Amino acid sequence: MAKYIPFPTIPLADRTWPNRTITSAPIWCSVDLRDGNQALINPMGPAKKMDLYRALLKIGFKEIEVGFPAASDTDFQFVRELIEKDLIPDDVTIQVLVQSRLHLIERTFEAIRGAKKVIVHLYNSTSTLQRRVVFQATKEEIVQLAVEGARHIHELSKRESGSSQIRYQYSPESFTGTEIDYAVEICEAVCNVWQPTESNKTIINLPSTVELATPNVYADQIELFCRKFKPRANTIISLHTHNDRGTGIAASELGLMAGADRVEGTLFGNGERTGNLDIVTMALNMFTQGVDPKLDFSNLKDIRRIAEFCTELKVHERMPYAGDLVFTAFSGSHQDAIKKGFAALKDSSSDRFEVPYLTIDPADIGRQYDPVIRVNSQSGKGGVSFLVESELGFQLPRRLQIAFSQVVQRVTDTTGREMPAHEVAAKFVETYLKPPATLVYHSHTPVPCDHEDEERYKFSVTYRGETLEIEGQGAGPIDAFVHAIRDRFSLACDILDYHEHAMEAGSDSTAAAYILVRTPDGQDLFGVGQHRSITKASLLGLVAAINRSLQAMSMH
Helix, strand or coil, rough: CCCCCCCCHHHHHHCCHCCCCCCCCCEEECHHHHHHHHHHCCCCHHHHHHHHHHHHHCCCEEEEECCCCCHHHHHHHHHHHHHHHCCCCCCCCEEEEEEHHHHHHHHHHHCCCCEEEEEEEEEECHHHHHHHHHHHCCCCHHHHHHHHHHHHHHHHHHHHCCEEEEEEEEEEECCHCCCHHHHHHHHHHHHHHCCCCCCCCEEEEEEEEECCCCHHHHHHHHHHHHHHHHHHHHHEEEEEEECCCCCCHHHHHHHHHHCEEEEEEEEEHHHCCCCEHHHHHHHHHHCCCCCCCCCCCCHHHHHHHHHHHHHCCCCCCCCCCCCCCCCCCCCCCCCCHHHHHHHHHHHHCCCCEECEEEEHHHHCCCCCCCCCCCEEECCCCCHHHHHHHHHHHCCHHHHHHHHHHHHHHHHHHHHHEECCCCHHHHHHHHHHHHHCCCCCEEEEECCCCCCCEEEEEEEEECCCEEEEEEEEECHHHHHHHHHHHHHHHCCCCCCEEEEEEECCCCCCCCCCCCCEEEHHHHHHEEEEEEEEEHHHHHHHHHHHHHHHHHHHHCCC
16 A cells, blocks of 8 residues: 555664663653643533542642643633632643744743743654654754744743743654654754753653554653753653554553653543543553553542533543443353352452452542443343352352253343343342232241151242141141142142252341242242241241242143
């Protein structure tokens, strides 16, 4: 294909970044109020900008790009409001963007007058394509443009030095499309004007304004730049990645490994075209690796709500960490593994979070376990039984898990939709715990028995609307009840399986019993009983299974 050509690789045979790991959080800078805002269909007004600004402070951002005041009166007034109403905490630095144009720089300094801490972010485009197509300028002319802007900023800063701490940032926009040696040249020219020191470092922001290659190429560009850049020790290397290839997060992660110190991005990746780096995802990626990101996303649901309100953009259901469905399993094998993982977690003495298919504990970001497993036609026994246990407290034996999952699947296949947890629970109750009652058990009392190895009981029951007493004997009350209903009502059944467990439900300890019976026509049917008495729970479960048999017979 002549229309597209591969992006050239970087000649860096001794690259070191592949052997590094991220062990600490970078300096974070939110650009939601500038880069994110300029990409909105309906840019934020003052009220929404203030809401989002306050949310960013609450998350813990210490550097926030609050606007492009020379290009927008809304941004100008917003910056003035922050300063004049003293809305900038002492440990927070605001950042403002400006092109390398003298009149825009002067307007910018009008906006920031009186700010305690501010970063003036100067930029001009340096890529081969922009130089040739947009500016039609030589390399020397582009360098001169950057230097003039840097010099003007430096001169104006001296006037404000008494009341403001002004730091400098320079971005060779479209860095990824710029020759490395030329990027180094223009950044060094700017630093020659600003004269950064160890105590007053300049920020050199190397933006992947447009993703042109795979993330490893960006990492090579960052590492090579850092090697060649003479003032490296007195500068902070910053990253600003976009997501044109869908790898903005990977590019920033590798860029940190390649030597960068700082990351710019937005909440949930809002930005031009396919978006900016998603700081939420990158920070929580670090969190899952045991690295404190120094940002608080413990209430991610509220952060998402504010961001969606302010930007009028919906966070996708599959967005990492924040999406509605990212802690949800529909597949049966996934559900089974998650169910077993949570069970193992309860029994573990370790603090480590290890659950199959989940990279992070939902509770750490304000989510809950309950919606982790949801049920549709693709679901299996593990997910269904997890919801029954979550909603009702029943720990289903394996054969009942299989049987009930088939009941649920018939519903989901018929309706073609998801079955919410409360519907799953209701279906379980009506199927196994409280099926249509032809036979009702009320109570039982022991009576004298002629056989030493058996017991005899009198049972109070209602059968087809008539309340009466029946008697039977056997190895215990359950066996005696089986004989009693067989002799009195000709209801024959064989007990195939039995399980029981204590339930944690309220202050009174209750028991659950699961009875599997085989009817004369060969059906294997479960019934479930629940009562403070394990014997009565067992009898209730047996009656529920018998009623299911009678219900099935009446349908034929």
